[in-house]
Amino acid sequence: MNVSGFKQELVFIISSVVILFFILLGVFSPAVLDYLSSGVHSFILDNFSWLYLISAFFFLIFSLGLALSKFGTIKLGRDNEKPQYSFFGWLAMLFAAGMGIGLIFWGVSEPLVHFISPPPFLSAGTPAAADFAMTYSFFHWGVHPWAIYTIVSISIAYFSFRRGMPTLISSCFYPLFGERIYGISGKLVDILAVFATIFGTATSLGLGALQIHSGLSHLYGISSAISVTVGIIIIATALFMASAIIGVEKGIQTLSKINITLAVCLLAFILFLGSIPEILNLFSSTLGSYTNNIIDISLQSYPFQGESWSREWTVFYWAWWISWSPFVGIFIAQISRGRTIREFVLTVLTIPPLFTFFWFSVFGGSALLLERGGAAGLAQVAGEDASLALFVFLEHYPFPALLSVIALFLLMVFFITSADSATVVLSSLTSGGGAFVKVYKKMVWGLFLSAVAIILLLTGGLTSLQIMAVTAAFPFLFVMFLLCYNLYIGLSQEMVFKKPEK
Amino acid sequence: MFEKTLIPVANCEDGKELKRVIITLKDLGMNSVILFHVQEGGLLFGKKGLSWLKCSLKEDLEKEGLEVETLTGNGHTATAIAETALFENVYAVYLKARKKWNVETLFLGSVSRDILRLTDVPTFVHKIRPQIPVDGGAIRHRELVIVYATDLEKASYRPLPYLKEFKGAKCYILHIRKRRADPLSERMWKERVEEELSKLEEELRPDFGEVISEQRVGDPATEVLHTSERINADIIVMGRKEPSFFSAPMGSTAERIVNESAASIFLVP
Numbered sequence: 001m002n003v004s005g006f007k008q009e010l011v012f013i014i015s016s017v018v019i020l021f022f023i024l025l026g027v028f029s030p031a032v033l034d035y036l037s038s039g040v041h042s043f044i045l046d047n048f049s050w051l052y053l054i055s056a057f058f059f060l061i062f063s064l065g066l067a068l069s070k071f072g073t074i075k076l077g078r079d080n081e082k083p084q085y086s087f088f089g090w091l092a093m094l095f096a097a098g099m100g101i102g103l104i105f106w107g108v109s110e111p112l113v114h115f116i117s118p119p120p121f122l123s124a125g126t127p128a129a130a131d132f133a134m135t136y137s138f139f140h141w142g143v144h145p146w147a148i149y150t151i152v153s154i155s156i157a158y159f160s161f162r163r164g165m166p167t168l169i170s171s172c173f174y175p176l177f178g179e180r181i182y183g184i185s186g187k188l189v190d191i192l193a194v195f196a197t198i199f200g201t202a203t204s205l206g207l208g209a210l211q212i213h214s215g216l217s218h219l220y221g222i223s224s225a226i227s228v229t230v231g232i233i234i235i236a237t238a239l240f241m242a243s244a245i246i247g248v249e250k251g252i253q254t255l256s257k258i259n260i261t262l263a264v265c266l267l268a269f270i271l272f273l274g275s276i277p278e279i280l281n282l283f284s285s286t287l288g289s290y291t292n293n294i295i296d297i298s299l300q301s302y303p304f305q306g307e308s309w310s311r312e313w314t315v316f317y318w319a320w321w322i323s324w325s326p327f328v329g330i331f332i333a334q335i336s337r338g339r340t341i342r343e344f345v346l347t348v349l350t351i352p353p354l355f356t357f358f359w360f361s362v363f364g365g366s367a368l369l370l371e372r373g374g375a376a377g378l379a380q381v382a383g384e385d386a387s388l389a390l391f392v393f394l395e396h397y398p399f400p401a402l403l404s405v406i407a408l409f410l411l412m413v414f415f416i417t418s419a420d421s422a423t424v425v426l427s428s429l430t431s432g433g434g435a436f437v438k439v440y441k442k443m444v445w446g447l448f449l450s451a452v453a454i455i456l457l458l459t460g461g462l463t464s465l466q467i468m469a470v471t472a473a474f475p476f477l478f479v480m481f482l483l484c485y486n487l488y489i490g491l492s493q494e495m496v497f498k499k500p501e502k
Numbered sequence: 503m504f505e506k507t508l509i510p511v512a513n514c515e516d517g518k519e520l521k522r523v524i525i526t527l528k529d530l531g532m533n534s535v536i537l538f539h540v541q542e543g544g545l546l547f548g549k550k551g552l553s554w555l556k557c558s559l560k561e562d563l564e565k566e567g568l569e570v571e572t573l574t575g576n577g578h579t580a581t582a583i584a585e586t587a588l589f590e591n592v593y594a595v596y597l598k599a600r601k602k603w604n605v606e607t608l609f610l611g612s613v614s615r616d617i618l619r620l621t622d623v624p625t626f627v628h629k630i631r632p633q634i635p636v637d638g639g640a641i642r643h644r645e646l647v648i649v650y651a652t653d654l655e656k657a658s659y660r661p662l663p664y665l666k667e668f669k670g671a672k673c674y675i676l677h678i679r680k681r682r683a684d685p686l687s688e689r690m691w692k693e694r695v696e697e698e699l700s701k702l703e704e705e706l707r708p709d710f711g712e713v714i715s716e717q718r719v720g721d722p723a724t725e726v727l728h729t730s731e732r733i734n735a736d737i738i739v740m741g742r743k744e745p746s747f748f749s750a751p752m753g754s755t756a757e758r759i760v761n762e763s764a765a766s767i768f769l770v771p
Contacts, residue, residue, distance in 0.1 A: 102706060159683070159684065163683055163684035163686075163687070164684060164686065165684055165685075174681070174684055174685065174688075175680070175681050175682070175683050176681075176684055178681050179685075432537070472651065484681075489680060489681075490683035490684075491681075493682060493683050493687070
């Protein structure tokens with residue numbers, strides 16, 4: 001490889017070497033890896049948990065500011081470009097990108113876990129704890145994650161489709177770095193995006209694998225040994241890598257559509273077989289409580305009442321969304337070409353969160369109603385093993401085995417589609433933003449993604465996954481602040497161009 | 503430019519230094535000077551007056567062929583100076599940066615800052631450069647290096663007539679701008695700015711010994727300060743813009759330059 005070739009591949013070389021080092025450390029010295037990651041994680045949480053809270057709130061305000069200001073009319077594409085997808089097709093893809101495995105994993109268990117283990121100032125299992133559980137589930141899955149995605153999406157879409165630059169995070173830094181985006185500074189930004197994506201996606205894959213394993217154990221009594229989880233990841237890896245390498249885009253799209261349809265059917269099934277008025281009542285009440293308290297809970301860490309709860313939940317979620325943002329952001333940007341900033345932001349901040357709220361009301365709300373109605377043990381199960389709660393919950397409905405199989409299918413397809421998309425995005429990020437990526441890069445990233453998920457599961461399970469999501473997101477948080485600055489500069493210059501010449 | 507200049511004077515003024523300054527300004531074209539003192543109410547020794555100024559200094563300066571007027575005002579110091587400058591139709595206000603702990607580049611006092619913000623006439627803030635000749639000699643125009651800082655917007659064209667009065671000096675036109683958002687716009691913008699700067703160069707060339715232009719990307723205050731130090735500039739000529747929202751807590755570009763520069767600043771509102 002000559003010097004210019006080496007420079008072009010710098011992002012790929014550095015990020016893959018660092019990830020490989022991480023994997024080898026996990027294989028040969030898991031204790032050291034655990035010690036290091038826990039140390040960094042504790043340092044970040046002890047000193048910067050407030051920063052995550054303020055940042056997510058800032059990104060929300062910034063996104064709304066963009067939509068409601070004069071910048072709202074700017075198109076994410078050339079002026080005469082039309083949106084590539086129909087409105088409903090676009091919405092379906094937005095939902096699919098933002099929902100993923102996480103919503104299936106946490107849909108039942110999160111409200112139950114908050115209900116049984118609320119912060120110290122609330123008594124567990126009380127109506128107040130139930131209200132708190134639902135409001136915070138809405139909060140963690142509401143407008144903030146979408147605001148985080150919005151920052152990355154709009155930046156990528158604006159600088160790529162309107163300014164004609166490569167689809168890379170570093171392209172968005174041109175106003176700040178100038179030609180240095182092609183140098184070390186730009187490469188560093190892309191490397192940070194790769195790290196965030198790989199650890200964020202590995203966390204989701206780890207959660208998915210854990211839940212698939214729990215479901216299989218629960219249904220068919222398969223051994224609960226961690227080696228089975230590893231086996232599930234290996235099988236899924238073979239499937240998603242085949243899809244990514246062969247490029248069966250149509251197949252994946254069809255699977256995604258089937259998945260969304262199945263998810264909606266499952267939702268409808270639970271809704272209609274549950275108590276519809278109670279669920280809808282829960283939906284409207286929690287929506288009211290959420291919107292009424294959004295500023296307070298956005299910045300609240302309960303410093304005098306035990307801030308560890310906020311660190312374990314809210315900070316983890318914000319970090320997880322941030323680590324997902326390069327991957328989801330690039331995907332959402334690609335499907336949003338031709339839409340105005342106002343249309344993009346207002347849609348993204350309303351419709352997908354509303355659907356998610358409904359999902360939580362139906363699954364989490366029904367689970368809470370069952371628990372409060374005397375189905376003892378559901379919350380206990382969620383508290384002990386969050387991945388099992390969904391399957392125990394489904395036992396309270398007709399055809400539990402069929403429902404569980406559908407849930408397993410949903411998880412598996414989400415696993416494959418997410419990992420497939422993440423592999424493509426990672427390969428593109430490490431190939432200068434080009435659409436055509438070499439096969440070996442897809443293989444490397446596919447294998448690394450699964451290897452990281454396995455290493456994290458082996459070193460500490462769910463806790464390790466959460467630790468790495470928080471740690472990898474931290475540097476990207478600063479990248480996101482700079483994205484806001486660069487975007488503002490770029491959009492301001494649009495306004496100058498629109499003014500009549502002096 | 504300095505034909506009729508208002509010089510604020512304080513009780514603690516060093517008469518000899520003031521005289522040297524005024525003689526130097528005479529070399530730069532001054533023929534009439536207003537020495538203006540603001541009495542601060544409530545000060546124990548505030549009403550002492552400036553009798554020394556009215557007697558000896560005035561006589562000395564009149565002997566040099568200058569028209570000298572001494573005026574006294576009261577109230578808010580900066581407002582009084584700004585109002586008097588306007589009513590007396592002066593061409594410029596002269597402020598000498600005071601030497602504190604031997605560091606002349608230290609922050610200006612609040613009065614000077616307020617004058618820069620309030621006055622509607624050009625203000626000359628004299629910092630370390632150009633040095634006033636100790637032996638009573640004159641500052642020669644052709645030895646001066648002038649930086650004309652411009653963003654090529656309306657406010658930055660106002661200093662042009664004043665700038666041209668530094669005839670024979672070396673003029674360095676410095677344009678500072680933000681980088682455009684993509685390489686193509688950046689290249690087009692750069693070319694457009696180069697055209698504008700060439701036109702400016704042509705316009706200024708007849709009045710100056712040498713005219714050079716440069717465009718830089720970055721923070722205006724930082725770039726002006728950096729360039730003025732790099733080329734050892736004597737005077738920075740710039741227009742004053744309306745303060746933005748953020749200039750209240752952060753300080754305007756002009757304020758930052760005035761505070762930190764070793765070169766003098768000629769600020770045209």
